[in-house]
Amino acid sequence: MQSNIKALPAIYLNGIYKRYGNNENNVEVLSNINLEIANGEFLALCGPSGSGKSTLLNILSGIDKPSLGYVVLLNKLLNDLAEKDLASLRSKHLGFIFQFFNLMPVLNAFDNVFYPLVLNGHFDTKAATERSLHCLDSVGLADLRDRKPGQLSGGQQQRVAIARALAHEPQIVVADEPTGNLDLATGDAILDLLLNINQQTGTTFVISTHSTQLKARAGRVVEIRDGGLAYDSAK
Numbered sequence: 001m002q003s004n005i006k007a008l009p010a011i012y013l014n015g016i017y018k019r020y021g022n023n024e025n026n027v028e029v030l031s032n033i034n035l036e037i038a039n040g041e042f043l044a045l046c047g048p049s050g051s052g053k054s055t056l057l058n059i060l061s062g063i064d065k066p067s068l069g070y071v072v073l074l075n076k077l078l079n080d081l082a083e084k085d086l087a088s089l090r091s092k093h094l095g096f097i098f099q100f101f102n103l104m105p106v107l108n109a110f111d112n113v114f115y116p117l118v119l120n121g122h123f124d125t126k127a128a129t130e131r132s133l134h135c136l137d138s139v140g141l142a143d144l145r146d147r148k149p150g151q152l153s154g155g156q157q158q159r160v161a162i163a164r165a166l167a168h169e170p171q172i173v174v175a176d177e178p179t180g181n182l183d184l185a186t187g188d189a190i191l192d193l194l195l196n197i198n199q200q201t202g203t204t205f206v207i208s209t210h211s212t213q214l215k216a217r218a219g220r221v222v223e224i225r226d227g228g229l230a231y232d233s234a235k
């Protein structure tokens, strides 16, 4: 018998508004955003510069709060959670990738993956060592693990950042313009890697981007314009 129960989305946004500023002087960046992102999707979030992509990523990952509306992340209503519970949810189930890599310059590639994993509190030293080596290997950087970020190319630094984002096996990876600081060929290689991880592991990816390559290859493209959702390839 076929079940009528619809699988719960990984992320559910309902009536999201975001205003910055105070009562007299404020700007509405997001206006009535409704969006469901299913488990395993590879979603490209597009829109002009300043349209609110980073703002939306911050809201759906519980880093920032909406002015109005509900966010349900992995079946938890974020509006109800205390800051420490939000931080715990993020550290267990979310991975983050940034445009400028955000690696610790004094640590080598291995330690950039290893230390956040140990500090995360869910892995002992032995398990964290194994996971870090495995993840660096899976992004093709096992041989360069002793190098510090300054001794790595931009693409290699982003691979370290991807290994760090995946080391705790998050259910969702949130990436803010992950190829934005890379040349076209390096960006394509990083995109290949992210798509491959998505296909192999079923990890959900939500990626803000200006890249036409990324938009062309994403499973779903959503565009924000003038504060609202202007386009959704799933509709």
Ligand SMILES: Nc1ncnc2c1ncn2[C@@H]1O[C@H](COP(=O)(O)OP(=O)(O)OP(=O)(O)O)[C@@H](O)[C@H]1O
Binding pocket: 020, 021, 029, 047, 048, 049, 050, 051, 052, 053, 054, 055, 056, 208
């Ligand atoms: N903390 C803040 N306080 C006030 N305004 C903000 C704040 N953060 C973002 N904004 C404004 O909100 C708007 C959306 O910014 P956001 O960074 O989300 O856009 P974006 O689509 O990610 O842009 P880009 O593609 O250039 O990275 C911009 O006008 C920005 O100036």
